[in-house]
Amino acid sequence: MNRHDFLRLAASFGFGSLISPFSAFTPKKKVQNVIVIGAGVSGLYLAKKLLESGCEVTVLEAKNRLGGRVFQNDTFHDSPIDLGAQWVHGKNIAYRLAKKHDLRLYEDHKNDLLKVPFKQEMLSDLPPVAYDFIRRVQQQSKSLEDVSVYDFAKKYNDGADFLHLLENLMTDAATSAQKFSVREISKMTSKLRTTDFQFDNATMFGFVSQVLGEAVRPHIRFSTEARAIDYNDKTVRVHTVGGQIFTADKVAVTVPITVLKTGALVFSPALPTEQAQAIQNIGMDKGLKLFLKFSERFFEQGIFNGKNAGYFIDPTKRNDRSGKGMLASLVMGKHAEAYYQDSEKALERYLAELDGYFGGKASQHFEGMLAQDWGHEPFINGVYSYTMPGWQNARTVARQPLNNKVFFAGEAMNTRHNYGNVHGAMESAAATLKEI
Secondary structure: OEOOOOHHHHOOHHHOOOOOOOOOOOOOOOOOEEEEEOOEHHHHHHHHHHHHOOOEEEEEOOOOOOEOOOOEEOOOOOOOEEOOOOOEEOOOHHHHHHHHOOOOEEEOOOOOEEEEEEOOEEEOOOOHHHHHHHHHHHHOOOOOOOOEHHHHHHHHOOOHHHHHHHHHHOHHHOOOOOOOEHHHHHHHOOOOOOOEEEEOOOOHHHHHHHHHHHHHHHHEEOOOOEEEEEOOOOOEEEEEOOOOEEEEOEEEEOOOHHHHHOOOOEEEOOOOHHHHHHHHOEEEOOOEEEEEEEOOOOOOOEEEOOOOOOEEEOOOOOOOOOOOEEEEEEEOHHHHHHHHHOHHHHHHHHHHHHHHHOOOHHHHHEEEEEEEEHHHOOOOOOOOEEEOOOOOOHHHHHOOOEOOOEEEOOHHHOOOOOOOOHHHHHHHHHHHHHHO
């Protein structure tokens, strides 16, 4: 199975390549100081560009580290592994920034071809029914009622095998087929395919820490959780959980959409009703990034359309000399629910399934499991955003500035369908920078 030919078109809806080459904007008029709430990718990118334009910048970060959903583990494998975003999807703003700083990238085709179990067979490609479904969506794109992918699919094919395949195809969309907009699919499938790039001698977290974090770090207040934003007066006041008050000309909110949805950040005056409703209707589900480590690499190809995870792919780099094997998955939807119910039994199911595909070698060579549970990570509480049925304009409404004082950025505020990834977070920050 070729992930570029299908998953980039049909499942990885947040990984589109249709972007514009944002340049280094400067604020349209002199702004003396700006508070950026959140030191994830979007907040760091925005803060860096504001500093370069001469602004005074203070970044308030609730966690004790930078990076947000970009982080790494240094001990599980012989070399660091990314616990969040890992690949650069296409020659986009993140790719160009990496090249500008002489970070080596290479085209990663290791997982282009995967084995696909379907109806008691092991296929080397997706079954024709999957491609037929996507063609049907594309053909009806102009007349589609904006229902869920699941509801649309059931009218086309309600077979259990097909619906299970559909759920797994939605893995990289970070939700289930019952929650994702079918009209969004019709737009995303028209995008060009992208090439996945890996960093040669770095991680995504290393890239973010070096290229964005080094300049911004002196301006970050770690372990400082913003609680309220008062934009009634000429200057904006940000109140923290610890009782501190920070003031600025402008405030940029770059926190995950879950923080806004739960009301953990209070606005005074309150958000306009339409904007508050739009925020509630940008989806973001719980889930985890899973790693299984083995004493040797006993597999030539990974697996797509698993029983207990959408896929098992090889996340290692081309220069990995450990001699060990590793399989990774983004565990979402019903698979995540099963993991949360009992993680030990979930591991047993993963190994039993892989044993069936690889002649018992998974259990024989198993060394350990690492699960980064983004769904329960403090101040994040989810994987990344997705588009709900009937709410394709939610991001446009949700990111509207408040009285030209409070602005919004982040992957969930990307209005170009590039949500759910690093370059989308940077794009959103660049757009907000232009507004400021």
